[in-house]
Amino acid sequence: xKDLGMNLALSAEEKSLLELITxxxxxxxxxxxxxxxxxxxxxxxLAYLPGEAIHMVADHLSxxxxxxxxxATFYNQFRFNPxxxxxVKVCLGTACxxxxxxxxxxxxxxxxxIKEGQTTPDREFSxxxxxxxxxxxxAPVTVVGQTVHGHMQPSKVEGLVLRARIEREKQQREKQxxxxxx
Amino acid sequence: MSPANKEHANPRFDEIRxxxxxxxxxxxxxxxxxxxxxxxxxxxASGALETKDAFEQMLAQLGIDAQIHTxxxxxHCYAEPFVxxxxxxxxxxxxxxxxxxxxxxxxxxxxxxAEGDPRFEHILGATEKNEMIPWVMEFARFSxxxxxxxxxxxHIDPEDIYDYIAADGYSTLAGMFQRTPQEIIREIKNSxxxxxxxxxxxxxxxxxxxxxxxxxxxxxxxxxxxxxxGAYMDRTILESNPHQVLEGIIACAYAIGAHKAVxxxxxEYPLAVRIITGAIQQAKQxxxxxxxILGSSFDLDIEVFQGSGAFVCGEETALxxxxxxxxxxxxxxxxxxxxxxxxxxxxxxxxxxTLASIAPILKxxxxxxxxxxxxxxxxxxxxxxxxxxxxxxxxxxxxxVTLRTLIxxxxxxxxxxxxxKAVQIGGPSGGCLPEDFLDxxxxxxxxxxxxxxxxxxxxxxxxxxxxxxxxSRYFLDFTQKESCGECTFCRIGTxxxxxxxxxxxxxxxxxxxLKTLEQLSEDIKNGSLCGLGKTAPNPVLTxxxxxxxxxxxxxxxxxxxxxxxxxxxxxxxDLEKCAxxxxxxxxxxxxEAVFTTSNRKKGIDQSxxxxxxxxxxxxxxxxxAVRKVSPPQLAPIVERPQQTVKEHx
Numbered sequence: 064x065k066d067l068g069m070n071l072a073l074s075a076e077e078k079s080l081l082e083l084i085t086x087x088x089x090x091x092x093x094x095x096x097x098x099x100x101x102x103x104x105x106x107x108x109l110a111y112l113p114g115e116a117i118h119m120v121a122d123h124l125s126x127x128x129x130x131x132x133x134x135a136t137f138y139n140q141f142r143f144n145p146x147x148x149x150x151v152k153v154c155l156g157t158a159c160x161x162x163x164x165x166x167x168x169x170x171x172x173x174x175x176x177i178k179e180g181q182t183t184p185d186r187e188f189s190x191x192x193x194x195x196x197x198x199x200x201x202a203p204v205t206v207v208g209q210t211v212h213g214h215m216q217p218s219k220v221e222g223l224v225l226r227a228r229i230e231r232e233k234q235q236r237e238k239q240x241x242x243x244x245x
Numbered sequence: 246m247s248p249a250n251k252e253h254a255n256p257r258f259d260e261i262r263x264x265x266x267x268x269x270x271x272x273x274x275x276x277x278x279x280x281x282x283x284x285x286x287x288x289x290a291s292g293a294l295e296t297k298d299a300f301e302q303m304l305a306q307l308g309i310d311a312q313i314h315t316x317x318x319x320x321h322c323y324a325e326p327f328v329x330x331x332x333x334x335x336x337x338x339x340x341x342x343x344x345x346x347x348x349x350x351x352x353x354x355x356x357x358x359a360e361g362d363p364r365f366e367h368i369l370g371a372t373e374k375n376e377m378i379p380w381v382m383e384f385a386r387f388s389x390x391x392x393x394x395x396x397x398x399x400h401i402d403p404e405d406i407y408d409y410i411a412a413d414g415y416s417t418l419a420g421m422f423q424r425t426p427q428e429i430i431r432e433i434k435n436s437x438x439x440x441x442x443x444x445x446x447x448x449x450x451x452x453x454x455x456x457x458x459x460x461x462x463x464x465x466x467x468x469x470x471x472x473x474x475g476a477y478m479d480r481t482i483l484e485s486n487p488h489q490v491l492e493g494i495i496a497c498a499y500a501i502g503a504h505k506a507v508x509x510x511x512x513e514y515p516l517a518v519r520i521i522t523g524a525i526q527q528a529k530q531x532x533x534x535x536x537x538i539l540g541s542s543f544d545l546d547i548e549v550f551q552g553s554g555a556f557v558c559g560e561e562t563a564l565x566x567x568x569x570x571x572x573x574x575x576x577x578x579x580x581x582x583x584x585x586x587x588x589x590x591x592x593x594x595x596x597x598x599t600l601a602s603i604a605p606i607l608k609x610x611x612x613x614x615x616x617x618x619x620x621x622x623x624x625x626x627x628x629x630x631x632x633x634x635x636x637x638x639x640x641x642x643x644x645x646v647t648l649r650t651l652i653x654x655x656x657x658x659x660x661x662x663x664x665x666k667a668v669q670i671g672g673p674s675g676g677c678l679p680e681d682f683l684d685x686x687x688x689x690x691x692x693x694x695x696x697x698x699x700x701x702x703x704x705x706x707x708x709x710x711x712x713x714x715x716x717s718r719y720f721l722d723f724t725q726k727e728s729c730g731e732c733t734f735c736r737i738g739t740x741x742x743x744x745x746x747x748x749x750x751x752x753x754x755x756x757x758x759l760k761t762l763e764q765l766s767e768d769i770k771n772g773s774l775c776g777l778g779k780t781a782p783n784p785v786l787t788x789x790x791x792x793x794x795x796x797x798x799x800x801x802x803x804x805x806x807x808x809x810x811x812x813x814x815x816x817x818x819d820l821e822k823c824a825x826x827x828x829x830x831x832x833x834x835x836x837e838a839v840f841t842t843s844n845r846k847k848g849i850d851q852s853x854x855x856x857x858x859x860x861x862x863x864x865x866x867x868x869x870a871v872r873k874v875s876p877p878q879l880a881p882i883v884e885r886p887q888q889t890v891k892e893h894x
Contacts, residue, residue: 098570099553103512137572137729138553140512157475157672157705158631160719166857170835173855193513194474194723198290199631200322200638211290217857218833 073113080108081116088123098124102135111142147182147189149227151175152206156195159203167203168192170220187231188224255419257539261531265410277310278332278358283325283399285318285484286516287477292346293326299347300328303354311358317485319399320639321386322631328353329372335361338371341381385654386636391617391643393625394601395478398485403520406527409488415533417607421496422541429500430456433603435611437623441598442468442559443674443700444776445622445689448599455501455583458591465498465506466587466594469517470564472556473672474723476703478627478639479597483510483517486601487524491534491547493600496607498545501593505546509564512551522549556673556727559701560775561586561594563729574729575775598627618644622688632669632705635660642687649683652706663708666807667792671700673720673727674780676787677713696787698780712807713792714799717784718746724781734772738765739781746785749796750810752803752876759796763789804876811856815877818847818860822870830860830871840885848883 073081084105091097091104098120105116112135121128135141153159153168168190172178175188182189196204201213207223272279280300284293297313304311321327324343330353331339340363342353349367356362363378370381381387392398401408409415421429434449455463467490471479482490494506508525510517525547528534536544550568557563558573565587567573586592602624606614618624622644628651631637635657642651648668652658659665667677676697678685685691689699707716725739742765745758766782766789773779789796798804805813818830818839823846830847831839838853839860847870849860861871874880 094570096568096570099567100551103551103553134570134572138555138567140553155474157473157669157703157719158637160474161632161705161707161711161716163858166855169855170857173835194472195477196286196290198287198322198325199475199477199629200287200325201291202631204290211292213291216862217835217859218863220835 073115077109077113081105081113081119084108084116085119088119093124095124095126098126098131098134099138102131102141106141109145111145113143113145142180142191144180144182144189145186146191147187148231149188149208150206151188151190152193152196153179153190154194154196154202154204154206155192156199156202158199159195162202164203164215166217167205167215167220170217171205171224174220174224187228255422255539257532258415258419261533262410262416265407268407269411272312272314275312277312278330278334279312279314281314281316281329281331281400283318283327284315285403285481286514287318287322287481288326289516291325291344295347296326296328296345296350299350300354303351304358307354307359309354309358315402315404316400317398317403318481318639320395320481320641321636322638323636324369324638327369330357330363332358332361332363335363337363337377338373338375340371340378341369342367343369386657389646389650389655390641391625392641393605393614393617394482394489394598394627395486395639395641396605397489398481401486403485403487404523406488406524406531406533409486413608414488414604415492417492417604418495418533418539421499421607422539422543426456426500426502429496429607432607432611433500436606436614437611437621438599438602438606438614439622439624439689440596441602441627441702442596443671443698445699448595451583451595452497452500452593454581455503455591455593458584460591462505462590463501463503464587464590464592465494465501465503466561466564466568466592467494467506467508467597467600468559468561468564468594469508469510469514469521469597470552470558471511471514471597471701472554472559472727473674473701473703475631475672475705476629476701478629478702480511480514480517481639482597482601483514483521487521488528489601489604490521490597491524491528493595493603494547495534495538495545496603497593497595497600499543501591503593504544506548507568507587508547508549509552509558509568510549511554513554518549518551525549555729556723557729557775557777560777563775564594565592572729574731575777577774619686619688621690626687626699626702628687628702628704630656630704630706633659633663633708633711634706644688645686647684647686648678651687651704652683656706659706659708661708663710665706666709666711667707667713667716667788669697669705669707669716669720669784670703671698671783672703673724674698674700674776674783675703676783677707677716677791678787679791681791696783696790698783700780710807710809712750712805712809713788713795714746714805715750715807715809717788718743718750720784721746721781724777728777728781732773732775732778734769735774735778735781738769738772739778741765742769742782742785749799750805751812752799752810754796754800756800759789759800802876806875808873808875810875813877814856814873814875815851815880816849816854816856816858816860817851817872817874817880817883818849819870819872820846820848820883822868823847824865824868824870827865827868829863829865833859833863835859842883843886848885849880850885851877851880851882 203215328345371378374380438448439445563573563575582592721743730736825845838850864871
């Protein structure tokens with residue numbers, strides 16, 4: 064079962080983004096065949112589908128929220144948890160599986176103490192399994208943020224997590240510095 | 246039919262072609278070297294963007310006037326990111342460089358572009374025949390391929406329509422509009438082209454059925470919902486040569502009388518979505534898509550629909566449901582989509598590769614196409630060969646080539662001097678074939694006969710260290726998750742198949758399980774509506790048939806011969822070989838299972854070990870002390886001393 068994440072409160076930023084979508088919905092129209100494109104649009108803006116969005120779409124198309132959920136959960140593209148700032152995508156395509164992709168996934172899960180499909184409480188990391196990112200010659204492959212890491216090894220996992228955390232801290236320090244200097 | 250379409254003068258197209266050729270000439274004649282960089286998803290994943298940046302910066306720094314030409318994927322995944330440098334002034338032919346990292350890019354700019362030294366040690370080959378450097382066509386990986394669909398992939402810029410037109414693209418359209426739709430259908434029928442989506446349904450007759458439907462609105466759908474976790478040729482074609490697909494769509498629409506076409510491509514392929522959308526735009530601007538194409542009074546509108554990722558949507562009726570805004574669940578056929586498809590209209594659904602084959606057929610004639618491949622399966626097949634081969638990647642070969650040629654000659658065989666064990670063909674719908682089948686010719690019928698399937702064209706080569714039970718479990722895990730839930734046998738049956746396989750790979754299987762697997766597999770095949778359920782048990786059935794020994798070892802001896810099933814293996818450290826004081830394995834262990842014994846050698850705490858194999862990689866080859874055994878009881882027990890080294894400190 065996918066966690067539908069309905070308990071997570073929307074941030075103010077997400078709320079305003081959602082409001083911006085309303086006029087676009089009017090433009091798209093109320094045709095049932097627009098359901099998937101609408102869900103894709105919302106996910107593109109918010110990076111996930113919060114419960115509020117599902118209700119909004121249901122009202123717009125005059126169908127029940129469960130119908131919208133039914134379609135959204137059917138497809139792999141839609142997620143119901145906000146992704147972390149560093150989404151970790153572990154490739155479990157055939158080539159990566161043969162070369163031990165599941166061991167890499169397990170290591171990330173252990174290191175971050177979350178399961179695939181979940182996000183760390185500080186929203187820093189999320190883990191997803193994906194089927195083939197398209198560089199099978201580099202198997203096993205993991206994508207952290209936008210960067211593809213080939214020939215992954217369990218011992219590289221710790222380094223990647225650490226690097227992302229250090230960079231984040233650096234950014235925050237600089238931000239604080241900038242704020243205090245202003 | 247005469248292949249020469251040039252005689253069909255079309256002033257509008259001639260004008261476009263003239264412009265394309267002028268641009269190509271200008272590019273060719275421009276002074277300075279030309280650098281071609283492969284920039285499809287695979288190239289970018291391997292770092293092509295960084296390579297391109299490095300070239301640009303270094304060229305600017307050294308003040309060299311060179312042109313960078315971004316192209317698609319050439320299919321040689323092992324060589325990514327690849328670069329072809331054409332530097333006529335140096336006196337060398339165009340050179341193919343594999344694995345060009347930013348560092349290599351800097352070095353080549355400095356030493357080759359500025360100083361004229363091509364750095365022989367980094368060369369894969371020359372792309373033209375010459376006296377100095379081996380020609381790539383002398384290598385089996387290049388010469389034994391026959392490129393029809395992927396001919397232009399990796400040679401043209403997919404985001405520039407003129408590049409395609411200058412390479413003779415869209416040249417079939419002008420001639421096509423002078424022929425009747427019936428003639429086009431006859432040409433395709435005569436070519437014997439069979440659908441490349443997996444099942445191999447003849448394309449010509451499919452079009453004819455749709456053409457014979459006396460309805461006003463008809464539709465064409467290009468199926469690029471590639472779901473097999475190990476196949477990526479559809480994406481590569483869309484990313485590297487989208488216009489050849491569009492040319493095929495236009496021909497199909499003209500033949501059946503459709504004025505609307507949909508390209509159904511996965512949203513997970515953002516680059517492919519962007520490139521095909523851009524390609525449609527460009528074609529529209531030149532009047533090759535839209536109203537009154539090239540003055541023929543034929544209209545065609547093409548749009549892109551982004552699929553949301555469900556394996557079952559590769560099935561045509563499920564795909565239609567998903568465009569209509571519902572869950573992608575298949576329905577009974579008949580009526581077939583050619584009679585009642587999207588929104589109840591006659592719809593032809595063809596795979597990307599099928600549509601990309603149309604333009605070459607119309608250009609060279611059906612007889613030419615018939616000469617490629619075998620009697621019943623003319624043409625070429627594209628495979629994504631991955632796993633334990635030296636040169637993985639996308640390979641287009643004529644049908645009828647044997648698996649042995651494909652794996653050992655073209656892909657360079659099994660690395661590390663290991664033995665071939667099995668090849669899995671067709672992804673989750675296909676099967677595992679053993680060595681006995683290596684001389685099987687690859688075509689639709691002989692693969693089906695062997696129990697595998699052309700399917701998506703995914704091919705995984707496995708060496709002796711692979712467990713076929715685990716591979717079956719992997720594919721079942723995939724199909725079980727992707728089953729849409731409509732048919733009971735598929736929904737519940739695959740779940741139970743998976744449970745049994747999991748039990749076996751954990752060493753909990755029994756004799757009766759093997760019989761149940763077989764029986765249940767047959768039942769699922771019979772009790773499912775669509776191709777997903779009908780083929781889901783194939784990996785299990787073929788591995789049971791050809792690799793019974795693997796199953797027996799798991800069930801009877803609780804041993805995994807390929808040492809892949811982690812519950813059935815154990816790592817231990819050979820104390821005879823372990824070197825005192827070496828800490829290589831301690832540092833790499835992710836769970837701190839490696840400890841120091843009382844004589845400063847190392848041991849593994851089996852209760853903590855997650856069997857990732859890191860210590861085996863880390864152990865220096867001169868000691869080579871880490872051993873992997875199956876069943877796990879074979880590992881000698883080394884007691885962890887009461888006080889660890891840390892506590893001593």
